[in-house]
Amino acid sequence: MREKIMYALGAVGSALLIYNLYVILLQLPDEANQGAIYRIMFYHIPAFFTAGFCYITALVGSSMYLIKKDLYWDALAVSATEVGLAFAAINLITGSIWGRIIWGIWWAWDPRMTWALICWLVYFGYMMLRRAIDDPTERAKIASVLSIFAMVSVSITWKAIEWWRTQHPGPVLSFRTGGQKRVDSPIEHMIYQNWWALLMIAAVFLMIRMRQEQTQREIDSLRRQAHAL
């Protein structure tokens, strides 16, 4: 059943991504000032939301591990963090490419961008920390605490465009502007639609990664058995 859901999500997500690419390139209107480069936003913003969703999933997994002490939840946390890092990398790099054209520079130490980078580094540190601890329960406990603290950096990154009005554009989507329209409806709609596509792909990655974590635990247990014999 789980396999079927995974294949279905993968197929629908991939088809939607391809359909969205067609609409983004050939059907949506141009932006008056930016030229073609504004179309990067259809990946930059959804990738940010997808990474955020993964980090929240990691927070849930980590909290549940500390409550239940079940390694299933730790597997969820590490899988979500790894997938989140991939999407956060898309967000950072596409943002940098957009900045090169619009601002004339690849990177500005603006609060939003700096916090997005800090956030990525914190979660990358989480992955590195896990490699340094051999005992699975000790690793899960320490990593869970770090993951919960890391959520602070996600929250600051989310609010940075409201708290500090500097170089990075402010909120444009209507759910963050209190219903005010700052972009045309078809553009906003496509940002959400591409987010759904990326979310489905991320869910498939998450399921595959979790299955691998579970198989890895099985391998560790078999290895212990082999040593004992």
Added chain:
Amino acid sequence: MDERNFTYMFYGFGVTWAIIAIYVMILAGREKGIQKQLESLRRILEDKK
């Protein structure tokens, strides 16, 4: 379509698809490695029994 900055837009799209493709390859490679380890451990255990 307005073709100003098309090259950089292409880079942005390329990076997105490349990261997704690389991650798929990492997952596939890891899956292969894990299955191989599992098989070999099972074989070792069978032999020892």
